[in-house]
Amino acid sequence: MKRALITGVTGQDGSYLAEFLLSKDYEVFGLRRRTSTPNYENVYSIKDRIHWISGDLTDLASLIEAVRIADPDEVYNLGAQSFVAASWPQPLLTSQITAVSVTNMLEAVKIVKPTARFYQASSSEMFGKVVETPQRETTPFYPRSPYGVAKVYGHWITVNYRESFDMFACSGILFNHESPRRGLEFVTRKVTDAVARIKHGLQSELRMGNLDSLRDWGFAGDYVKAMWLMLQQEEPDDYVISTGEMHTVRELLQVAFSYAGLDYEQYVVIDPEFVRPAEVDLLLGDSSKAQTKLDWKLEVGFHELIHMMVDEDMKRVAAEIRYHDAFTLVN
Numbered sequence: 034m035k036r037a038l039i040t041g042v043t044g045q046d047g048s049y050l051a052e053f054l055l056s057k058d059y060e061v062f063g064l065r066r067r068t069s070t071p072n073y074e075n076v077y078s079i080k081d082r083i084h085w086i087s088g089d090l091t092d093l094a095s096l097i098e099a100v101r102i103a104d105p106d107e108v109y110n111l112g113a114q115s116f117v118a119a120s121w122p123q124p125l126l127t128s129q130i131t132a133v134s135v136t137n138m139l140e141a142v143k144i145v146k147p148t149a150r151f152y153q154a155s156s157s158e159m160f161g162k163v164v165e166t167p168q169r170e171t172t173p174f175y176p177r178s179p180y181g182v183a184k185v186y187g188h189w190i191t192v193n194y195r196e197s198f199d200m201f202a203c204s205g206i207l208f209n210h211e212s213p214r215r216g217l218e219f220v221t222r223k224v225t226d227a228v229a230r231i232k233h234g235l236q237s238e239l240r241m242g243n244l245d246s247l248r249d250w251g252f253a254g255d256y257v258k259a260m261w262l263m264l265q266q267e268e269p270d271d272y273v274i275s276t277g278e279m280h281t282v283r284e285l286l287q288v289a290f291s292y293a294g295l296d297y298e299q300y301v302v303i304d305p306e307f308v309r310p311a312e313v314d315l316l317l318g319d320s321s322k323a324q325t326k327l328d329w330k331l332e333v334g335f336h337e338l339i340h341m342m343v344d345e346d347m348k349r350v351a352a353e354i355r356y357h358d359a360f361t362l363v364n
């Protein structure tokens with residue numbers, strides 16, 4: 034039975050990856066940061082099948098201990114401060130967690146289990162103010178946020194450990210990937226949640242930032258399979274994972290609202306609070322290397338993804354209303 038250690042396992046990608054690895058009969062170890070109110074929402078159904086290890090990405094000693102306990106064949110480093118907009122007000126925290134912690138994790142693996150295969154969650158945000166379109170593995174980076182800068186560090190330190198210490202370390206350059214488990218602050222989920230709340234009469238407007246930016250949005254469930262595939266190859270390498278299709282935020286609004294029979298123009302208000310100090314105008318990935326070498330396939334398209342997210346938010350909001358009504362009745 035193979036053993037995998039996942040950091041960031043309670044997040045969107047970590048939860049899909051854990052489910053995928055469990056379905057492949059892996060023993061899954063999840064790093065858990067101590068908090069007074071742990072959030073297991075994404076891993077609720079598999080919580081008891083994960084071996085939980087307490088640790089913190091900023092604390093090397095705890096990571097060394099985590100690798101010792103897990104004794105992993107594969108390590109997936111998905112933990113990060115992952116919200117771009119939060120990286121301006123918290124640039125140092127972002128650097129500590131999203132950049133320097135990658136070295137912590139690599140060091141822990143190098144010290145305890147250097148033969149373990151290592152996956153680093155890199156990001157299309159590294160391309161930032163893009164110098165070519167579409168972006169591929171060879172495209173130079175030009176990050177536009179403290180988050181993007183931190184991810185560039187994480188990418189290069191992973192490449193460096195591969196080249197310096199002969200470690201099987203891969204960097205997956207994933208373009209935006211979404212799902213019903215996406216955090217509510219990200220634009221896709223913010224929109225699909227708002228659609229559900231407006232439809233149920235709980236919200237009357239949606240405050241947004243730049244509607245013109247273009248993103249290459251895919252389904253997180255498809256993308257975690259690419260992470261695993263990278264670690265099954267004979268040689269470690271870096272891969273772009275993307276759909277090769279881009280849409281504006283405005284199109285996202287159109288697709289989500291019209292699916293619920295609503296006109297987004299009646300609800301959306303532009304609010305400077307959500308406009309970023311520096312914007313990434315366009316991201317479009319060329320994942321042909323992953324498709325050819327990994328035989329990776331995309332299964333869920335843009336419309337299907339947004340519809341899935343609206344459906345799930347509709348169900349969740351309806352359940353919240355039922356719960357609230359029942360609670361009001363008994364009290």
Ligand code: GDP
Pocket residue numbers: 117118158209218219220221223240241242243244246247248282307308309312313
């Ligand atoms: P990112 O690509 O990792 O930054 O993912 P996000 O989902 O946070 O943002 C995607 C794009 O949507 C960016 O270009 C944002 O500027 C744009 N956007 C416009 N309005 C909003 C908003 O209200 N919230 C967020 N998160 N993004 C917005």
